[in-house]
Amino acid sequence: MRVLLSEQGASGPVSAFELPDRLSPKADPALIAGDERHFAAIAECLEQSIAELSDSLEAARKAPGGVGRQAMDRDTEIHRLTARLRALRRFGLDLCLGRMVGEDGTEPVYVGRLGLKDSTGRQLLLDWRSPAAEPFFGATHANPMGLASRRRYRWTLGRISDYWDEVFTADGIAGHAALDDQSAFIASLGGNRSPRMRDVLGTIQADQDAIIRAGSRGALVVDGGPGTGKTVVALHRSAYLLYSDPRLAHRRGGVLFVGPHQPYLTYVADVLPSLGEEGVRTCTLRDLVAEGAGAAVEADPEVARLKSSADMVAAIEKAVRFYEEPPAEGMTVTTDWADIWLGADDWAEAFDAPEPGTPHNEAREQIWAELARDPAGQARRGDLARCLPEVAAARRRPGHDAQPAHGR
Numbered sequence: 001m002r003v004l005l006s007e008q009g010a011s012g013p014v015s016a017f018e019l020p021d022r023l024s025p026k027a028d029p030a031l032i033a034g035d036e037r038h039f040a041a042i043a044e045c046l047e048q049s050i051a052e053l054s055d056s057l058e059a060a061r062k063a064p065g066g067v068g069r070q071a072m073d074r075d076t077e078i079h080r081l082t083a084r085l086r087a088l089r090r091f092g093l094d095l096c097l098g099r100m101v102g103e104d105g106t107e108p109v110y111v112g113r114l115g116l117k118d119s120t121g122r123q124l125l126l127d128w129r130s131p132a133a134e135p136f137f138g139a140t141h142a143n144p145m146g147l148a149s150r151r152r153y154r155w156t157l158g159r160i161s162d163y164w165d166e167v168f169t170a171d172g173i174a175g176h177a178a179l180d181d182q183s184a185f186i187a188s189l190g191g192n193r194s195p196r197m198r199d200v201l202g203t204i205q206a207d208q209d210a211i212i213r214a215g216s217r218g219a220l221v222v223d224g225g226p227g228t229g230k231t232v233v234a235l236h237r238s239a240y241l242l243y244s245d246p247r248l249a250h251r252r253g254g255v256l257f258v259g260p261h262q263p264y265l266t267y268v269a270d271v272l273p274s275l276g277e278e279g280v281r282t283c284t285l286r287d288l289v290a291e292g293a294g295a296a297v298e299a300d301p302e303v304a305r306l307k308s309s310a311d312m313v314a315a316i317e318k319a320v321r322f323y324e325e326p327p328a329e330g331m332t333v334t335t336d337w338a339d340i341w342l343g344a345d346d347w348a349e350a351f352d353a354p355e356p357g358t359p360h361n362e363a364r365e366q367i368w369a370e371l372a373r374d375p376a377g378q379a380r381r382g383d384l385a386r387c388l389p390e391v392a393a394a395r396r397r398p399g400h401d402a403q404p405a406h407g408r
Helices: 021-027 029-062 069-090 131-138 184-189 206-212 230-244 246-251 262-267 301-307 310-322 344-351 360-372 379-386 388-395
Strands: 096-102 109-112 123-127 147-156 159-167 256-259 281-284 331-334 339-342
Touching (some): 021 029, 021 159, 029 069, 029 096, 096 131, 109 131, 206 230, 230 256, 256 262, 262 281, 301 310
Parallel strands (some): 109 123, 256 281
Antiparallel strands (some): 096 109, 096 147, 147 159, 331 339
């Protein structure tokens, strides 16, 4: 558990700032006194939240397990409390990434890795993934997004060792900004390398944030050379989608992060937990197929080149089309729910349903949907329609005989 800076020193509360002598102008109380008060409130709230969560978790674990839905609800609540408690204990005051001040002169809004409210409902930290936090990452001088200024913190061992102010309006500099010739991003480039990838929440640039917050419909391709930040942006996008996409809400869906090999996954393993997400599944391409674990490296370099080329994809597509023919004879499709006779004409009609050029897997589903249609007087089709999902699952089980011969 990280130590919270709420203990008393010889001359009062310990400061959240520990700036080196060369940055003594940034230690001016006129610049940081407001931050100090806010951090004191955060520290108190964290301490109280951790104590309350610990008590709630202990009570939930001691509660009767129940059966059915009651048991599932209890397990879900324990999982939620555990995840939240682990996230709060992972950080201390360094949950806070920075603050932004609107051009309307309102109080500063502090942005954090997680959202945090005190017992009165006051918003102490705004979750970085929320729409209201977008200007903190996306504001530029060309498009300030309603901000007068922005401050980013650098944390070292739980204390602020530096910070940077960016001013977007003429009013933003008056008595509030500590400017220097380095931005948080440029300063981060000179930081020490580590054996594991770190998140970049404190230095995300506007163009990176646009990728992270892009819509989730369809495919998003991010192209760039080595070392340009593609992986770290993809990881931040995963955390953002888990927060923002309603299809993933309440654990109805998930995110799978696929890497090229296990050392790569080990290198990036700390990023998502540091962003408050621990439910993302990771794997390599080899893990995605049953034969992957035993797949050997191709010894012949020419064969390896051929297998990895687009020519191989074209050859496989031609081979698949060769077998995309309806059964010439009728058959009984046997499942655990019904035995259904499908004649050659049924198969031929179903195979005509997909448009020419439809991808194989998509066409397969269309064929099964066509077989499940229930024309008047054909009750057997109704049987198939009722068990269609189970039939499709049965077809994928080895040894099951719900398979159309030579079909899709």
